[in-house]
Amino acid sequence: MSKQDPVMIAGDDGPADCCAPLSTAPVDEARAAGLAKIFKALGDSVRLRLLSMIASRSGGEVCVCDLTPAFDLSQPTISHHLKLLRQAGLIDCERRGTWVYYWALPDVLDRLSAFLATPEAAGAPA
DSSP: OOOOOOOOSSOTTOHHHHTOOTTTSOOOHHHHHHHHHHHHHHTSHHHHHHHHHHHTOTTSOEEHHHHGGGSSSOHHHHHHHHHHHHHTTSEEEEEETTEEEEEEOHHHHHHHHHHHOOOOOTTOOO
């Protein structure tokens, strides 16, 4: 498994704080810094595609050997992008022999989704 320290979406207040949507209260400095790292990682189209490929993979994980051919980039460049996604706490990995297998971290994606959620306006059309 990865030895990277994941970026925290929540502050030190625990699970209740992690799911407070953006629209409910201003974000404190520490939480904003963690979120900025995640959004910076997602701000690159290659990394966004990689995350999508990993998260949507049947079976929940994908070998790097299956990711690299989808891009017109070198293997070291793909590895760099994957490292940035790991450092942002969006994916994790494990080496198995020659290959490295990646999987998305659904809890982080769920917390990020909850953070971006907006309350439905009362009486608004569906």
